[in-house]
Amino acid sequence: MDTQVDELKLLVVKAVRMLERIELLDNNGHVSVRIPGTDRFLINSRKASRASLSVRDIVLCDMDGKLLEGDSEPPSEFHIHTEIYKRRDDVGSVVHNHPHYQTVLGIADVPLKPVFGVGAFVQDVPIFEDSSLINTRELGIQLAGKLGEESSVLLRHHGTVVAAEDIKSAFTISVFLEENAKKQYDASLLAPSIKVLEGENLERTRTSNWQPSIIQKLWTYHQEKAEKQGALSGITE
Template identity: 35%
Template sequence: MDHDPHAILAEQIAAATRMLVAQGILDYSGHISARMPDGEHFMIQSASDSRGELDPSRLLVVDMDGKVIHGDLKPPLELALHTEILRARPDVGAVLHCHMELAITFTLMKGIQLKPMRARAVRWASGIPTHPDPSLITTSEQGTALAGTLGQHNAALIRAHGLAMTAETVPALFVDAVHFLENAKQHMMVLQAGQEPMPLTAEEIAQISSPRGFHVAKLWNFYIRQAQSGNLIPQSWSTSLQDAASGHRE
């Protein structure tokens, strides 16, 4: 049984990336980063590796200045998005950047802001701000500006571009991404029905109680097993992935 935390983290990133492709949240671009146990480095995929076939052995180790410490491949163009969010938010263990179509759509509608519509969207009760710069986040200045827009929120839309999302772990990040898409679809369904959206109120949000650790482990287990049965991820990854998920049970 492999308990190497670096190996577990690499398999989590690769598995989550493959599964997010299957969910239509990642495609030929976008990436997940995850802070390593030392707090000074993080793992991220290369710029060119296919997200749908990402292999743990090909992940890069990068420091907070964007220098590749381990691996001989080029990091993603938008590496600064990850370095600056991780630098600004020591509470964050993992970051997702993607180009979810519905997320982009909500940055293109005047006077309509994506709101928590479903119970699991309480994760974004503090708000989902929109970053005004639609260009690639390739410089530390741009990354710092995006981190400023994100603030202490758990997600931020990027005008005509996509979104950035944060969570405490890779499994939690994956689960949040699934719920974020569900929530955006629900909001859009109300708009398409020609009705006025009725997002969750502060009172309703206060009533919603859900043990996050248990929920993350439950969904991570479901999607991992589904991915294994469909040969999306190898069976040989199962021990470390399940071992990692078990740490979230409450």
């Protein structure tokens, strides 16, 4: 168990550092991972910088957000994570980030549409209208209910939440969502009506662009790029 927890801590740190490097996270935002077979999860601490996060900044909590291990406290929005985990046995990782283009489209009340190959899974993304911090259990329950069985939910005027089976999948969805939103935004500047993926083409594109090999390929790409730029230095200190 100790080895597994150490490996998961490292994955959380890498995910946070890499999401911060590509500006999906800023000075806020958080990534969590459920420890398989338990009612506990790991998450980056509230006070730690996302740009210099290390394994010592990862805290262990129960499903009520109670600190079990670590030198700090979890983020105030831990209810996002706990309530999704309670509702969804299939979810092993949750990401709450603040992506620019998805948030802009939400502010403009423009629904996210599948317009780019890797964003083909974007369809009927639910929108949570309360833009405040999700820092109460009641709000966490409402958000988890709005997410339902989907992989993402847009928090109007705030950011997004992604839920997936594991941390690499949650990272990949986060990246693909923003890439798709950027393409949609840019295309909308060129024409009042844009072409979206639909029908058989949408289904085929969705299937071909969501494979374990693609998830690992994207993770490896961002990890190696972050390493070359020094963005992962000191993560085990």
